[in-house]
Amino acid sequence: MRIKTIIAVGAVVAVVAGVFAWREYSRGHKDTASREVAQTITAGDLLAAFRADEAAATARFVGTSEQVIAVSGIIREMGQEADGRWNVTLETGEDPGVECEFTAVPTQWTTGTQVTVKGICTGMDDLFGHILMQRCVAAE
Amino acid sequence: MKNHRSILLTLALLPMLASAQERYATRSGLISFFSETPVENIEAHNRKVSSVLDVTSGAFQFAVVIKSFEFEKALMQEHFNENYMESNTYPKADFKGTVEGFGSAQLATPGEHKVTVSGDLTIHGVTQKVSHPGTITVAKDGTFKAVSDFIIKPEDHGIKIPGVVRKNIAEEITVKVRMDYAKM
Numbered sequence: 344m345r346i347k348t349i350i351a352v353g354a355v356v357a358v359v360a361g362v363f364a365w366r367e368y369s370r371g372h373k374d375t376a377s378r379e380v381a382q383t384i385t386a387g388d389l390l391a392a393f394r395a396d397e398a399a400a401t402a403r404f405v406g407t408s409e410q411v412i413a414v415s416g417i418i419r420e421m422g423q424e425a426d427g428r429w430n431v432t433l434e435t436g437e438d439p440g441v442e443c444e445f446t447a448v449p450t451q452w453t454t455g456t457q458v459t460v461k462g463i464c465t466g467m468d469d470l471f472g473h474i475l476m477q478r479c480v481a482a483e
Numbered sequence: 484m485k486n487h488r489s490i491l492l493t494l495a496l497l498p499m500l501a502s503a504q505e506r507y508a509t510r511s512g513l514i515s516f517f518s519e520t521p522v523e524n525i526e527a528h529n530r531k532v533s534s535v536l537d538v539t540s541g542a543f544q545f546a547v548v549i550k551s552f553e554f555e556k557a558l559m560q561e562h563f564n565e566n567y568m569e570s571n572t573y574p575k576a577d578f579k580g581t582v583e584g585f586g587s588a589q590l591a592t593p594g595e596h597k598v599t600v601s602g603d604l605t606i607h608g609v610t611q612k613v614s615h616p617g618t619i620t621v622a623k624d625g626t627f628k629a630v631s632d633f634i635i636k637p638e639d640h641g642i643k644i645p646g647v648v649r650k651n652i653a654e655e656i657t658v659k660v661r662m663d664y665a666k667m
Contacts, residue, residue: 372557405550407571408561428530430511442510442531466574469546470533471510477531477551 375461376480378411386416386433386441389474393467404464413482414441415459418452431479433460439472443479452481505539505587507627507664514547514660518653525559525652527552534662536582536629538590543600545578567642568607576606578613585619593621600631606640617660629662 382404384392392400404412416433419440423429429448432440443460452458462479512532518525531551536543549570554560564570580602589596601614617631634655637644644652 368556368558370557371555372560401574405574408565424511424530444530465531465550466548468510468531468533468548469575469577470508470535470544473510473533475531475548475551477553 372478375411375463375478376483378461380413380461380482381406381410382412384412384414386414386474387435387437389414389441389464390435390437390439390472393474394472397467401466405466409463411461412464412476413459413461414443414464414476415457416441418454418456418458420454421448421452431458431460432473433458439468439474441474441476442468443476445479449481458482505590506535506537506667508535508667509533509662509664512545512660512662514658516552517657517659519657520651520653522651525554527554527560527563529553532660532662534664535667536664538585538587541581541583541586543578543580543582543602547576547578549574549576562648567637567644573606573608576604578602578604582617582619589619590621590625590627593623595620598629604635606635607642609640611639626663626665629660629664631660633658633660 384404389400389404392404414433416435419432419434421429421431427446429445431443431445431448431452433443435441441460443462459482460476460479461482462476465475465477467474510533511530512534513528513530514532515526515528529547529552532545532547534543534545549568550564552560552563554563580600582598582600584598585596596619598617598619599614600617602612603610604613605611613633615631615633617629619627619629621627635658636655637652638654
């Protein structure tokens, strides 16, 4: 009887562990819109922070593990790629901008619109100096 | 005298100006990689690769932010950044070199041109000399698309794959580069 109980408990534990492992393995990315914002900053200040000290800015805004930041600014340019994604560049007052990638953008957005973007900052591009943001959504 | 100096200065700057006019660039290039094993297939895409190519000299440079690689599964992306690429320590990759088989003459000829790209590829802080074939297709509007597929081995760049997942990750990773260049 005791052996049967141990086997039954072991089987249940194995099934639960298997389900947990599978769910963890196949886990998708968290929805940016519902995630907490770790940092809030303007596009100009974000670029200035990276230009002043890239390592410190990377640690703060990219983080050691993925985090969501909110960046506000005026849309300098926006356009849709062939695969349907949108690229929105926020004005910084300098030549490099903050480049934000969206799967969809609000219909009222256009060049010159003041916006706040939630997204994942991945770092600074070495050739053009742009700050890169992914999986972006409009902040409400 | 002042006029002579101006003429000399202009003459000295002319080659640089001419060179600058032949620079092409992209800020939204695509690099994808694929690992195929019997256990599982893994792929990731980075759509924010920047590159500049000077058609006059053939010199080019690619800049890649490692954390811009996107995986379908979040756990794979976490392992890629934290365990394999160590992207907090090595946040960038780059490729600097020259392209052979493509110059002003090819740029003026719409169609497909076979090229060879050679240079220093730095990944995970380790630089390797590489040379790969590619294709540049020139459009009638003067823009062009560069395509290259090649293989890299993680071990060549000091990337260690733990034994427990050794069967999940291929020893040879297929890399696909797709870049649409426009005049700067």
